Amino acid sequence: MSRVGILALGPAGVGKSTFCNSIISHMQSIGRRAHIVNLDPAAEATEYEFTIDIRDLISLQDVMEEMDLGPNGGLIYCFEFLLNNLDWLDEEIGDYNDEYLIFDCPGQIELYTHVPVLPTIVKHLQQSLNFNLCATYLLEAPFIVDNSKFFSGALSAMSAMILLELPHINILSKIDLIKDEYSKKQLKKFLNPDPLLLSNEDEEFNPKFSRLNKLIANLVDDFGMVQFLPLDCAKESTTISTILSYIDDVTQWSESQEPKEPAAEELDEEDVDYD
Numbered sequence: 001m002s003r004v005g006i007l008a009l010g011p012a013g014v015g016k017s018t019f020c021n022s023i024i025s026h027m028q029s030i031g032r033r034a035h036i037v038n039l040d041p042a043a044e045a046t047e048y049e050f051t052i053d054i055r056d057l058i059s060l061q062d063v064m065e066e067m068d069l070g071p072n073g074g075l076i077y078c079f080e081f082l083l084n085n086l087d088w089l090d091e092e093i094g095d096y097n098d099e100y101l102i103f104d105c106p107g108q109i110e111l112y113t114h115v116p117v118l119p120t121i122v123k124h125l126q127q128s129l130n131f132n133l134c135a136t137y138l139l140e141a142p143f144i145v146d147n148s149k150f151f152s153g154a155l156s157a158m159s160a161m162i163l164l165e166l167p168h169i170n171i172l173s174k175i176d177l178i179k180d181e182y183s184k185k186q187l188k189k190f191l192n193p194d195p196l197l198l199s200n201e202d203e204e205f206n207p208k209f210s211r212l213n214k215l216i217a218n219l220v221d222d223f224g225m226v227q228f229l230p231l232d233c234a235k236e237s238t239t240i241s242t243i244l245s246y247i248d249d250v251t252q253w254s255e256s257q258e259p260k261e262p263a264a265e266e267l268d269e270e271d272v273d274y275d
């Protein structure tokens, strides 16, 4: 028996909710079950229903109206409220076992790069609810296929990695939007990047900042964990099953499965005379 959770993280609009839906439909197609836990108090309706929804506890709209707060202050308020009411989350999660819970998080990356809101929720899920968690951090492929933007994206991914202290998978989303041959070639370079090479080859960097750029490249290189898996949610593709196999691996999902009794029809198939 095991409890497995995936956190879908990344800046606004990178495709987190679409990714969550794609995992659900892929899992359904291979006979596994998963549920979405919506942690975005400003979420719009999606194709798949949320099994657990923070908006049942508190919604951004209500907070903004009643507390006279803006969207970002309102979001922080919602999460502080959640942290003070974690027993609500415990009750909602209840007895979900042997099924993935996918936590769809808001796009305000301050929540996991600056303020300790998500790290506190993560600790609670691990320590009180016994979850095996895997963080997925999405960045848009069309954004990152550019040396300077690559470094800004890599640093934000590293920041989430360090703050959350979870097994972490970086994902380049929307690769279907990379269409021309030159960009496709560039994309390959960014999936398994060499930060030192990237910082050397960019003449567009202002030479005034060359030392700083080199130091940042060295930092990313020393960290040695910035790699990306490609994701295309626009059409049925193998990218989602590859990503899921990585997640299964880091959460040790298959090891924790109890051996199942074979179904009657499987037994019939096995009843073949091989002589």
Ligand SMILES: Nc1nc2c(ncn2[C@@H]2O[C@H](COP(=O)(O)OP(=O)(O)OP(=O)(O)O)[C@@H](O)[C@H]2O)c(=O)[nH]1
Residues within 6 Å of the ligand: 011, 012, 013, 014, 015, 016, 017, 018, 019, 040, 105, 106, 107, 108, 173, 174, 175, 176, 177, 231, 232, 233, 234
């Ligand atoms: N072409 C393409 N578009 C995508 C893909 N994934 C998501 N999108 C589009 O990107 C937009 C944003 O997607 P969402 O899934 O809502 O992104 P999000 O990260 O959940 O956004 P926030 O929750 O607001 O931060 C939508 O219009 C999606 O249809 C993809 O793989 N390819």
Ligand SMILES: [Mg+2]
Residues within 6 Å of the ligand: 016, 017, 018, 040, 104, 105
């Ligand atoms: Mg979303």
